[in-house]
Amino acid sequence: MVASSTSSHLPNVLAALKAGKAVFCEKPLSLSSADLVDALPQLERPGSPPLLIGFNRRFDPHLAALSGRLEAGEIGKIETIHIINHDPAPPSLNFIPRSGGLFKDFAVHDFDTAAWLLQEDIVEIFAMASCLVDPAIGELDDVDTAKIVMRSAGGAIGVISNSRRSGCGYDQRVEIFGSGGALRLGNVRENSVTRLDDAGGSRSPIEYSFAERYAAAYRAELDHFADVVELDIAPLIGVRDAIRALRLAEAAAESVKSGKVAVPLLQELA
Amino acid sequence: MTHRIALVGAGRIGRIHAANIAAAPGLELRYIVDPLRASAEEVAVQTGADVAEFAEALADPRIAGVVIASSTDTHLNYSVRAIEAGKAVLCEKPLDLDVDKARAAGPVLGKPGERFIIGFNRRFDPHFLHLHELIQSGVMGKLETLHIISHDPAPPPADYVKVSGGMFKDMSIHDFDMARWLLGEEPVEIFAAGGCLVDPAIGEAGDIDTAKILLRTASGTICLISNSRRSGYGYDQRIEAFCSKGRMGAGNVVSTTVERSDESGSMSGPLQNFFLDRYAQAYRAEVAHFAAVLDGREAPMVSYADGLAALNLAEAAAASLHSKQRVRVSPVE
Numbered sequence: 001m002v003a004s005s006t007s008s009h010l011p012n013v014l015a016a017l018k019a020g021k022a023v024f025c026e027k028p029l030s031l032s033s034a035d036l037v038d039a040l041p042q043l044e045r046p047g048s049p050p051l052l053i054g055f056n057r058r059f060d061p062h063l064a065a066l067s068g069r070l071e072a073g074e075i076g077k078i079e080t081i082h083i084i085n086h087d088p089a090p091p092s093l094n095f096i097p098r099s100g101g102l103f104k105d106f107a108v109h110d111f112d113t114a115a116w117l118l119q120e121d122i123v124e125i126f127a128m129a130s131c132l133v134d135p136a137i138g139e140l141d142d143v144d145t146a147k148i149v150m151r152s153a154g155g156a157i158g159v160i161s162n163s164r165r166s167g168c169g170y171d172q173r174v175e176i177f178g179s180g181g182a183l184r185l186g187n188v189r190e191n192s193v194t195r196l197d198d199a200g201g202s203r204s205p206i207e208y209s210f211a212e213r214y215a216a217a218y219r220a221e222l223d224h225f226a227d228v229v230e231l232d233i234a235p236l237i238g239v240r241d242a243i244r245a246l247r248l249a250e251a252a253a254e255s256v257k258s259g260k261v262a263v264p265l266l267q268e269l270a
Numbered sequence: 271m272t273h274r275i276a277l278v279g280a281g282r283i284g285r286i287h288a289a290n291i292a293a294a295p296g297l298e299l300r301y302i303v304d305p306l307r308a309s310a311e312e313v314a315v316q317t318g319a320d321v322a323e324f325a326e327a328l329a330d331p332r333i334a335g336v337v338i339a340s341s342t343d344t345h346l347n348y349s350v351r352a353i354e355a356g357k358a359v360l361c362e363k364p365l366d367l368d369v370d371k372a373r374a375a376g377p378v379l380g381k382p383g384e385r386f387i388i389g390f391n392r393r394f395d396p397h398f399l400h401l402h403e404l405i406q407s408g409v410m411g412k413l414e415t416l417h418i419i420s421h422d423p424a425p426p427p428a429d430y431v432k433v434s435g436g437m438f439k440d441m442s443i444h445d446f447d448m449a450r451w452l453l454g455e456e457p458v459e460i461f462a463a464g465g466c467l468v469d470p471a472i473g474e475a476g477d478i479d480t481a482k483i484l485l486r487t488a489s490g491t492i493c494l495i496s497n498s499r500r501s502g503y504g505y506d507q508r509i510e511a512f513c514s515k516g517r518m519g520a521g522n523v524v525s526t527t528v529e530r531s532d533e534s535g536s537m538s539g540p541l542q543n544f545f546l547d548r549y550a551q552a553y554r555a556e557v558a559h560f561a562a563v564l565d566g567r568e569a570p571m572v573s574y575a576d577g578l579a580a581l582n583l584a585e586a587a588a589a590s591l592h593s594k595q596r597v598r599v600s601p602v603e
Contacts, residue, residue, distance in 0.1 A: 130491070159494060
């Protein structure tokens with residue numbers, strides 16, 4: 001299980017695979033898609049033990065239900081998708097310079113989720129970003145607020161909304177609009193109590209952070225790793241998924257600079 | 271005091287205004303003007319008004335206000351003539367389909383203190399008014415980003431699409447106005463992505479039916495607009511404001527509050543189907559505002575400059591869609 005600092009992920013993974021161990025590695029596997037492409041021959045050596053990348057959201061029971069219902073065709077053909085991913089509060093400033101930036105550190109989850117739910121490659125990316133939460137994040141050359149617009153190979157259009165600080169817990173919502181209606185995944189609350197008084201109704205806060213919101217996902221992720229090790233089944237998320245999400249993050253950063261739609265490099269992943 | 275009103279246009283939206291003017295305290299619907307005489311007569315019978323030519327209505331000194339709900343290409347001409355005749359005007363959106371033409375009417379319609387209201391109905395919706403008030407109050411801190419979802423229930427006929435001016439000028443224009451109003455700051459850059467995903471006939475008519483638009487202001491605030499010509503589940507009209515202390519959202523209005531639950535889950539009622547239902551109250555409030563302007567009790571809440579700025583954003587969105595890059599929005603004045 002590799003859950004060390006990001007810069008040590010790839011060396012640790014390579015060493016463990018070389019020693020013949022099945023490996024689970026936290027996201028992101030690396031902050032450089034080029035490094036991962038270079039390491040592909042070692043990571044995918046025939047007979048190599050399995051490698052599972054920890055994109056926790058794929059194991060969330062709510063998102064899994066959404067994905068299943070999309071696949072069952074409940075809302076027809078997918079036309080557009082909205083993903084809201086806002087952190088409760090910004091990370092410590094020490095983390096920002098080694099985080100890889102908002103897109104590789106944070107939006108990378110949403111890029112993986114979007115590609116997974118759409119079951120299609122993202123072929124165009126545009127991003128607008130600002131530093132609105134904490135000027136110190138801007139001084140470290142990063143942004144804390146972003147909206148990303150994507151287009152899939154089949155023409156579906158997606159939007160990702162990212163903020164480092166919601167002020168109201170861990171805002172995690174997905175909405176998918178299809179030819180036959182919409183599917184919506186809301187926030188999970190700490191409890192289901194509602195109070196009503198003269199001022200109106202008040203509900204409990206939404207789950208505060210990833211540790212609470214995705215607790216079940218982390219357990220399911222571990223169960224899946226156990227199955228991979230014990231039953232020899234293929235990992236649900238592999239190195240190519242990690243590279244894809246990273247390439248989308250790189251394209252988003254490029255778009256912010258150029259002001260143009262960027263085309264992520266995905267050819268060699270086919 | 272009762273103000274006499276002439277209504278130009280007896281089509282779908284004209285009939286809404288006709289009923290509201292007829293029912294509004296302080297207003298009397300005097301004339302209906304429409305080149306389709308039968309249509310004008312029908313509305314006149316329903317409301318007790320008379321059918322008249324536009325010039326005839328303008329020449330009547332007892333007419334204080336003109337409500338313009340005719341086809342878009344006639345909005346500017348009627349508005350300018352009515353203002354020049356000394357009448358107050360409530361004109362349906364959009365001002366025109368061409369920014370330059372709309373700008374040319376500035377000396378008449380945009381004069382300081384001129385009683386010209388552009389009918390962006392959503393500004394009069396009580397839910398959005400409340401959201402606007404809360405944003406302005408700063409109770410949730412500073413507004414950082416805004417999401418506007420505006421999806422129609424079902425696409426219009428392709429014949430309408432051809433004369434509509436395109437999705438940005440016909441549909442998104444409402445959202446551009448809401449964005450400017452709620453942001454309280456002018457967008458300085460815009461990006462738009464769009465496609466034809468709903469109905470190939472719309473694509474063949476040279477338009478899109480699905481769009482995502484990003485706007486950014488000088489202070490860095492970002493607004494997302496989502497548009498679709500077909501939701502498949504009613505009129506989806508939501509606005510969410512993400513602020514430094516938390517979020518505020520105006521949700522959809524449902525047609526019934528009855529919820530049914532069984533072993534397969536819970537079923538809530540459908541959304542109100544379209545703008546005539548969802549904004550019925552807003553249209554009434556808009557006409558009440560017009561009466562207040564005629565009384566001199568209120569200044570116009572939505573001006574010529576607002577109509578022009580929204581149109582300018584629609585043109586910038588089209589430029590971005592074609593160039594696949596963000597476009598700087600130059601101010602129009």
